[in-house]
Amino acid sequence: MTQQTGAQCLVDQLILHGSDKIFGVPGESYLSVLDALYDAEQLSFITCRQEGGAAMMAEAYGKLTGRPGICMVTRGPGATNASAGVHVAFQDSTPMILFIGQVGRSMQEREAFQEIDYRRMFGQMAKWVAQIDEAARIPEFIARAFQTATSGRPGPVVLALPEDMLRDMVGAEVSLSPFKPAQSYPSPQDVAAFSRLLQGADKPLMIVGGGGWSRQVQNQVEDFCQHYGLPVAGSFRCQDYINNDLDVYVGHVGIGIDPNLTSAIEESDLLIVLGARLGEMTTSGYSLFSPPKTTQKMVHIYPCGEELGRVYQPDLAMISTMPSFGDALAELEVDVPDWSGWAQRLRRIYEEFTTPIPHCGQMQLADLVSLLRQTLRADAIMTNGAGNYSIWTHRFFRYRQYGTQLAPTSGSMGYGLPAAIAAKSLYPEREVICMAGDGCVMMTVQEFATAVQYGLRIIVIVVNNSMFGTIRMHQEKRYPARISGTNLQNPDFAALAQSFGGLGLRVENNDEFVTAFAKAQKHDGPALIEVIVDNQLLTPTLTVGALQS
Numbered sequence: 001m002t003q004q005t006g007a008q009c010l011v012d013q014l015i016l017h018g019s020d021k022i023f024g025v026p027g028e029s030y031l032s033v034l035d036a037l038y039d040a041e042q043l044s045f046i047t048c049r050q051e052g053g054a055a056m057m058a059e060a061y062g063k064l065t066g067r068p069g070i071c072m073v074t075r076g077p078g079a080t081n082a083s084a085g086v087h088v089a090f091q092d093s094t095p096m097i098l099f100i101g102q103v104g105r106s107m108q109e110r111e112a113f114q115e116i117d118y119r120r121m122f123g124q125m126a127k128w129v130a131q132i133d134e135a136a137r138i139p140e141f142i143a144r145a146f147q148t149a150t151s152g153r154p155g156p157v158v159l160a161l162p163e164d165m166l167r168d169m170v171g172a173e174v175s176l177s178p179f180k181p182a183q184s185y186p187s188p189q190d191v192a193a194f195s196r197l198l199q200g201a202d203k204p205l206m207i208v209g210g211g212g213w214s215r216q217v218q219n220q221v222e223d224f225c226q227h228y229g230l231p232v233a234g235s236f237r238c239q240d241y242i243n244n245d246l247d248v249y250v251g252h253v254g255i256g257i258d259p260n261l262t263s264a265i266e267e268s269d270l271l272i273v274l275g276a277r278l279g280e281m282t283t284s285g286y287s288l289f290s291p292p293k294t295t296q297k298m299v300h301i302y303p304c305g306e307e308l309g310r311v312y313q314p315d316l317a318m319i320s321t322m323p324s325f326g327d328a329l330a331e332l333e334v335d336v337p338d339w340s341g342w343a344q345r346l347r348r349i350y351e352e353f354t355t356p357i358p359h360c361g362q363m364q365l366a367d368l369v370s371l372l373r374q375t376l377r378a379d380a381i382m383t384n385g386a387g388n389y390s391i392w393t394h395r396f397f398r399y400r401q402y403g404t405q406l407a408p409t410s411g412s413m414g415y416g417l418p419a420a421i422a423a424k425s426l427y428p429e430r431e432v433i434c435m436a437g438d439g440c441v442m443m444t445v446q447e448f449a450t451a452v453q454y455g456l457r458i459i460v461i462v463v464n465n466s467m468f469g470t471i472r473m474h475q476e477k478r479y480p481a482r483i484s485g486t487n488l489q490n491p492d493f494a495a496l497a498q499s500f501g502g503l504g505l506r507v508e509n510n511d512e513f514v515t516a517f518a519k520a521q522k523h524d525g526p527a528l529i530e531v532i533v534d535n536q537l538l539t540p541t542l543t544v545g546a547l548q549s
Contacts, residue, residue, distance in 0.1 A: 002173065006169075007167070013142040023048055023422065025054055025073055033072065050447070052444065056415050058422070070099070073099070079118060083125065087412065090126060094155065100118055126156045143176055153307065185321075197297060199337075201336070204268065206221075207253055207274070210238070210303075212303055218241060226246060229248065231249075231343040236254030237409045243399075271299070274301050291312055360537060365533065377430075377431060379401055387439060389469065414444035417441060417445065432457075433461065445496070448502060456525075461528075464490060464531060467535060504528050504530070
């Protein structure tokens with residue numbers, strides 16, 4: 001039997017299961033894997049500048065493809081840095097596998113250099129955490145990792161790799177097949193009960209979200225909602241699950257929700273929650289729906305039973321993966337009341353709420369986002385991290401295809417730039433725009449060097465108001481005019497982009513932005529546009545002065 005090292009076996013198994021990219025920061029603890037990758041044409045290693053950014057890239061890859069994004073980091077500091085991306089993957093229900101180089105087996109349990117017990121460290125942050133101590137078991141562990149990351153509620157898996165194990169010799173012949181996510185299906189009884197609830201509803205509303213979606217599921221859900229005139233909304237940062245231009249799409253149930261949509265949700269008599277967890281952000285701090293039982297009847301469809309009834313007790317709980325439920329909707333025929341008036345009313349509310357409105361300062365962010373909406377193709381990918389700047393994108397942009405919004409439901413700052421890099425590395429032909437705040441982008445700004453190194457034509461729009469805007473907003477609400485810890489001294493972002501080798505531009509009004517954006521689109525490489533906004537600005541309708549008065 002042909003022999004190979006554990007590292008070569010690991011690379012072969014990743015290729016077997018369809019991996020084509022690894023995002024990582026090199027480390028001596030897995031030099032043997034880097035060496036094995038030298039001969040692996042099917043699997044490329046994207047060299048990143050910090051492990052948190054690498055892990056966020058892998059998470060974004062998982063969101064876009066439905067396959068586990070692969071991240072590889074070294075022990076100790078490498079793993080602790082990468083934990084930021086693992087947390088995003090867990091809360092966002094994204095398939096991902098993090099590989100961590102580990103100290104040699106003979107040194108363990110001595111607190112060797114950079115040694116951490118990753119089972120304890122990541123125990124609450126991942127679906128499964130393990131260490132591969134025998135090279136012969138690498139195929140078994142890798143197969144389980146892919147299966148676990150993609151089945152049920154998708155999520156991250158963490159595997160530690162002792163460096164001496166990676167050098168052990170093992171047999172190369174393993175007869176495994178590529179992973180295939182396990183599917184759960186709604187029972188005929190559940191589908192019949194669902195039909196009866198639809199028939200008895202006068203003001204139903206569907207809320208979509210969660211992991212395990214695809215373009216096909218989007219099409220099936222859209223067809224069903226359009227056929228029956230069923231209004232549908234996106235949960236927090238899941239706006240791209242339904243084409244926002246459809247008459248049945250009625251808005252975003254998340255931070256900055258339209259108060260009129262809140263009233264409509266309270267007025268509805270049937271909530272159909274498809275794939276969403278109904279977490280804190282989607283439920284406005286669990287106040288939009290009062291736990292443990294909503295006043296409306298509720299159908300909750302989710303891929304694993306642990307979430308059903310966890311916070312809200314549904315009238316009908318259905319365990320089903322999204323593709324299976326999409327197939328069920330495609331076959332379902334039901335005689336329902338005329339919901340057209342209800343749906344049209346909610347659509348009018350949405351269109352009024354998303355009409356650009358002016359605010360203080362020369363730079364009008366609603367008009368900026370409106371320009372992007374009108375200019376970009378339907379398959380353009382918009383990314384963002386966390387911060388009040390994202391409210392404008394969520395409110396005024398319209399997503400038309402699944403897989404065009406990359407934003408962390410975990411509220412992680414710094415996510416937008418790594419996500420944009422991952423997206424452009426996957427889809428070089430598509431436009432990729434990162435919206436970031438001045439505080440947000442500095443969390444991972446070093447990854448702009450990664451974009452330059454690989455010639456990725458992303459456009460980063462940095463909204464600069466010289467403060468941590470979200471925290472300042474909460475600070476002013478609770479402690480008016482007592483500013484502490486929220487002001488920022490920023491670099492010249494345009495010059496910073498130029499120093500990395502990209503295009504850097506600075507604008508102070510919308511006319512300047514139009515010119516700069518056109519120039520960035522033509523640039524053969526990454527570009528950054530620094531957008532200066534009034535430092536009084538907090539949200540489309542709120543200023544610092546208003547909170548202090």
